[in-house]
Amino acid sequence: MSVATQPAGGGRPSPSGLADVIDTILDKGLVIDAYVRISLVGIELVTIDARVVIASVDTYLRFAEAVNRLDISDEKAGLTDLAGS
Amino acid sequence: MPVAKQSEGAGQPEGAGRSEGVGQSGGSAAAHRGCYVYGVVPHDVEPVPGALGVGESAGHVQVARHGEIAALVSEINVTRPLGRPEDLRAHQELLDGTASTVPVLPFRFGAVMTNAEAVAGELLAPQHEEFAAALEGLHGLAEYMIKGRYVGQTVLSEILAENQQAARLRESLRRIGDPDASRAQRIQLGELINEAVCAKRVADTRTLGEVLAGHVVASRVREPTHEMDAVHLAVLAELTHQQELENAVSRLARDWHGRITVRLLGPMAPYDFAIT
Numbered sequence: 001m002s003v004a005t006q007p008a009g010g011g012r013p014s015p016s017g018l019a020d021v022i023d024t025i026l027d028k029g030l031v032i033d034a035y036v037r038i039s040l041v042g043i044e045l046v047t048i049d050a051r052v053v054i055a056s057v058d059t060y061l062r063f064a065e066a067v068n069r070l071d072i073s074d075e076k077a078g079l080t081d082l083a084g085s
Numbered sequence: 086m087p088v089a090k091q092s093e094g095a096g097q098p099e100g101a102g103r104s105e106g107v108g109q110s111g112g113s114a115a116a117h118r119g120c121y122v123y124g125v126v127p128h129d130v131e132p133v134p135g136a137l138g139v140g141e142s143a144g145h146v147q148v149a150r151h152g153e154i155a156a157l158v159s160e161i162n163v164t165r166p167l168g169r170p171e172d173l174r175a176h177q178e179l180l181d182g183t184a185s186t187v188p189v190l191p192f193r194f195g196a197v198m199t200n201a202e203a204v205a206g207e208l209l210a211p212q213h214e215e216f217a218a219a220l221e222g223l224h225g226l227a228e229y230m231i232k233g234r235y236v237g238q239t240v241l242s243e244i245l246a247e248n249q250q251a252a253r254l255r256e257s258l259r260r261i262g263d264p265d266a267s268r269a270q271r272i273q274l275g276e277l278i279n280e281a282v283c284a285k286r287v288a289d290t291r292t293l294g295e296v297l298a299g300h301v302v303a304s305r306v307r308e309p310t311h312e313m314d315a316v317h318l319a320v321l322a323e324l325t326h327q328q329e330l331e332n333a334v335s336r337l338a339r340d341w342h343g344r345i346t347v348r349l350l351g352p353m354a355p356y357d358f359a360i361t
Contacts (some may be wrong), residue, residue, distance in 0.1 A: 045167055046169065
């Protein structure tokens with residue numbers, strides 16, 4: 001398996017998915033408020049959904065369903081094997 | 086596209102507060118204009134001509150200098166909300182493009198000051214020593230990100246094989262059949278699976294850290310952004326050692342084939358390692 005470095009050397013940032021951009025830069029980097037007070041300009045930031053994983057009942061139900069699906073697919077695979085043999 | 090590069094044989098640092106035509110206009114129009122700040126770089130960095138910044142009708146990327154350091158900036162209309170996908174990309178691409186060539190201290194998305202004079206006089210001048218020292222410490226280094234996602238079928242099968250309680254609960258749920266009657270048990274099963282995934286994440290992140298230890302200067306574990314995230318690790322590494330880093334990650338990706346899908350992103354600005 002190869003691992004794609006994005007960008008692969010040469011200093012050419014390839015356009016990566018927006019999810020990666022959000023994951024990478026949101027809430028990261030130096031905070032300008034820590035250095036500047038007088039000339040700071042407030043600008044409205046579009047609300048960006050920072051994807052934070054908080055395990056909830058929904059998460060648990062999704063996992064349970066995934067395990068259940070796993071059963072079904074395993075069984076089907078088993079039946080197919082039997083039928084084919 | 087390298088968006089900012091170090092000028093060849095750069096001359097002396099310019100005087101304090103010198104800037105290049107950003108936000109100098111007077112009158113009412115200036116009230117709507119601000120100076121977006123991307124990050125701090127060495128004074129001899131020149132933006133690539135024509136590079137555009139963030140915001141609608143984006144201004145060109147320019148440089149505000151003070152002594153040995155400079156800030157990458159662009160003019161912006163502060164009456165318009167900021168945060169379209171292209172704004173986020175412009176912010177990251179400028180910083181990452183710069184980081185592949187010269188050290189850069191990235192600012193958090195959305196940093197705006199009144200004008201370039203203020204950037205030089207109020208941001209760069211008072212923090213000159215700290216910023217210069219931080220840049221010196223980042224010389225030749227860039228951030229890379231290793232992201233891994235579990236292959237659901239593989240890791241769930243692993244968990245069922247390893248966790249008898251989960252396996253028994255699954256069996257009993259299959260016998261009940263009625264989804265409404267079994268809700269509490271399904272939640273219990275899901276909670277067990279979630280705990281197991283979290284434990285695997287910790288173990289696999291430790292393995293990744295050990296594999297990369299000889300190839301990186303520093304590393305920082307990032308929070309997962311997806312419930313099936315296996316690893317999410319930011320590392321600071323020598324740009325000249327990128328190939329070794331790629332090789333090490335590739336070897337691990339081979340070991341994890343079919344279990345974890347691994348990606349290596351970078352070089353990027355040191356979002357996780359910039360401190361003053």
